[in-house]
Amino acid sequence: MSIELWYWPEIPGRGEFVRLFCEGFGIDYEDMARERGTEALVEHMHSLEGIRPFAPPYIVDEDVVIGQTAHILAYLSDKEGLGSGEPEIDLQLIQLQLDISDFVEEVHSVHHPIASELYYADQMEAAWERAQHFREQRIPKYLIHFDNALAAHGGPFSLGQQPTHVDTSLFQIMEGLDYMFPNYMKGMQGTWANLEGLQGAVPEIEGLVDYLASERRLEFNENGIFRYYEELDEQ
Ligand SMILES: N[C@@H](CCC(=O)N[C@@H](CS)C(=O)NCC(=O)O)C(=O)O
Known part of the structure; x- marks a missing residue:
């Protein structure tokens, strides 16, 4: 069912x-x-x-x-029995997923630093400042953390050869950041090699090949969490 x-x-x-x-x-x-x-x-x-x-x-x-x-x-x-089979490792995967949730909240706060209920246009100045800190401090801090986590089992996935829920989520984060901060992410290329490897490996997961090419896969847009505003990217 x-x-x-x-x-x-x-x-x-x-x-x-x-x-x-x-x-x-x-x-x-x-x-x-x-x-x-x-x-x-x-x-x-x-x-x-x-x-x-x-x-x-x-x-x-x-x-x-x-x-x-x-x-x-x-x-x-x-x-669905899609974890490692070892409770202490599965708990660490959940910890990573919670870290991802925290990060996603921070991504949203870049373009809505004052209030979710206000339009971006009403909080652009604060967003500009927040984006600077986010690019310089928060993205590196989180991505280094996720990159190290991928290295723990040898990569390319969070459990080595076995992908988990953490991997599809980290993939979405990397895709989202590429959309939101294209200049910045290009400049940082090579910094997070494990995450970049994962970004290449996840689309090859059998079930995702068709999905990612289908209309079911929604494109990022300026109503979502990862939004592209030129002024918030590195100039
Ligand atoms: N921490 C929750 C956040 C859920 C959330 O903020 N959902 C958004 C859409 S992505 C929403 O509809 N929020 C309504 C609100 O915050 O009032 C999660 O990770 O699922």
Whole structure:
């Protein structure tokens, strides 16, 4: 039985981290709001009872209804037996996935440093300053951390030859950063060799070959998390 994925239909956003994992590892899912639209998503969210997800993405898997991207990926990985089989290593993979969530939040705060509810145009000056710090301090700090994690089992994936939920997420981060900061990322080429190797290896995962070439794969855009604003990139 396929799981339901509920996420905003027009952006890759955080939903894409779940899609990539499901597509790459053959997990059956229905992308509910892509089929039914934003209103259906809002209605569905409000119809949920009990402890509800705070925000999309969330999944429905029979009686299981959970949000939080990292939590969803940890749940699916465990359910499908796609971890290492060693609890202490699987917990470290979840730790990395939580680091990825923190990083994604910081990416969003680059173009929305004051408030998510305000337009980018209303916070451009603060965004410009934030982008500078983000490029100079935060991207290197996080990417070195992720690059070292990939080296721990010899690469190219987080468990050596075995890809996990961490790898599809790190791939999406690298693709997103290339879109958001093309000049900066070009200038840094070679700095994060393991991550660059991973970026080449993930698209070769069998389930992803077709997906990445399909219309199901949404392009990055300026409503999503990874946005391209020329002024926020290195000049
Ligand atoms: N920490 C959550 C964040 C979820 C989240 O912020 N979702 C966004 C879309 S990517 C949203 O719809 N937020 C609505 C809000 O924050 O009010 C996760 O990783 O899933």
